[in-house]
Amino acid sequence: ATRRAHLPISLDAATADAGRELFEGCRNGDVTRVRKLVTPHNVNSRDTTGRKSTPLHFAAGFGRRDVVEHLLQNGANVHAKDDGGLIPLHNACSFGHAEVVQLLLKHAADPNARDNWNYTPLHEAAIKGKVDVCIVLLQHGADASIRNTDGKTPLDLADPSTRSVLTGDYRKDELLESARSGNEEKLLSLLTSINVNCHASDGRKDCQNNTSFSSFNIRCRGVI
Known part of the structure; x- marks a missing residue:
């Protein structure tokens, strides 16, 4: 079974x-x-x-x-x-x-x-x-690459509602805007090890190169 x-x-x-x-x-x-x-x-x-x-x-x-x-x-x-x-x-x-x-x-x-x-x-x-x-x-060190005994990762089995979290695309524009504006509370709620290097669709710099994000980064345990 x-x-x-x-x-x-x-x-x-x-x-x-x-x-x-x-x-x-x-x-x-x-x-x-x-x-x-x-x-x-x-x-x-x-x-x-x-x-x-x-x-x-x-x-x-x-x-x-x-x-x-x-x-x-x-x-x-x-x-x-x-x-x-x-x-x-x-x-x-x-x-x-x-x-x-x-x-x-x-x-x-x-x-x-x-x-x-x-x-x-x-x-x-x-x-x-x-x-x-x-x-x-993901903010506490969950490894999204672990496979079950059928060889499936969480992304392989994900409900449509959670797929974007595991690809790093979940509310990406909000995350990038929060990094630019220094909205640390929003960053805390959205940032994970998967989306930490996300890029804007228009090619602008990613979260990690943003000054406000970098200072937040130092204080956030286990995110990257």
């Missing part, structure tokens, strides 16, 4: 054991409930009826930022893999939860983690059309 047929990204099943309440709290975003239930002994427990996911997999997949933050503060493992080899970052990326993605990356989640089929978080975001997540991943 293919990866998609064998392992759909679904978090409907919760564990039926004594820890079910914790998983339900993570799924539903009930941070008060999670605070009461989580302990050093169960923070990395596994759901027994599904893919052996952890509470962090559930919270990340459902976009429960406050719960994710609390779990991380209490020892949740960002590198934990479920039965399919997915880490919580894969789940957050697949469902487009950009704030959760940023939080997981801040806590050292690997943007190039590979599941059992060599799909990375960037594959997930690209396939599902999650533009904002693709940008965040």
